[in-house]
Amino acid sequence: MxxxxxxxxxLTVGRREFEQLNREWADYVAAASAGSSPVDPVLTLRRTGGVLRSLDLLLASIGREDRQAPSESEHRGSEHRG
Known part of the structure; x- marks a missing residue:
């Protein structure tokens, strides 16, 4: 961060994960706002699950980048040692 x-x-997140979350959200909104027809509760729950899975992957993409890039303090510490 x-x-x-x-x-x-x-913070930085994975592009694919962010795009997938946007697609899942659009699917959820479409299922939850059926307009004049009744909302299908099973489909809405499935779409909710898709949003939650995508959000989990998005949050995991933050952690991967944090672990891959050394922090500024670690970088400065290695410069002082050398």
Whole structure:
């Protein structure tokens, strides 16, 4: 995570995971707002599960990037040792 210009924390997530979450969300919204026809509760629950799985993968993509990139303090510490 890094700090943006306005003091907010910013983070990076996987592009594929983010796109998948957007698709799953669109499917959920389509199933949950059926307009004039009744909402299918089973389909809505399935779409909810898809959103939750995609969100889990998105959150996991944050952790993968954090583990792959050394933190600034680790990087500075290795420079001082060398």
């Amino acid at each position: 890094s700090e943006g210009p306005d003091g907010r924390l910013t």
